[in-house]
Amino acid sequence: MPTITFANSKGGSGKTTSALLLACELATAKPVTLIDADPRHPVTAWAKLAGARKTSAL
Numbered sequence: 001m002p003t004i005t006f007a008n009s010k011g012g013s014g015k016t017t018s019a020l021l022l023a024c025e026l027a028t029a030k031p032v033t034l035i036d037a038d039p040r041h042p043v044t045a046w047a048k049l050a051g052a053r054k055t056s057a058l
Contacts, residue, residue, distance in 0.1 A: 016042045 004022065006015040016036075020043065023034040036043035047055050 016046075019043070020046060 004019075006019045008015055016038065019034060023032045026032050034043060041057075044055060044057065
């Protein structure tokens, strides 16, 4: 399974936006898992705003 990581110690560098955009594009062809390791959980917030049907939290 291919793995892509967006990592940078600086906040506000576009990691979440880039990861979301790439995940959405890849999901048009195959299932995608997006893991959000940010303690503020911005991906979860975006998913709720978008009305995502299937999310999980660990």
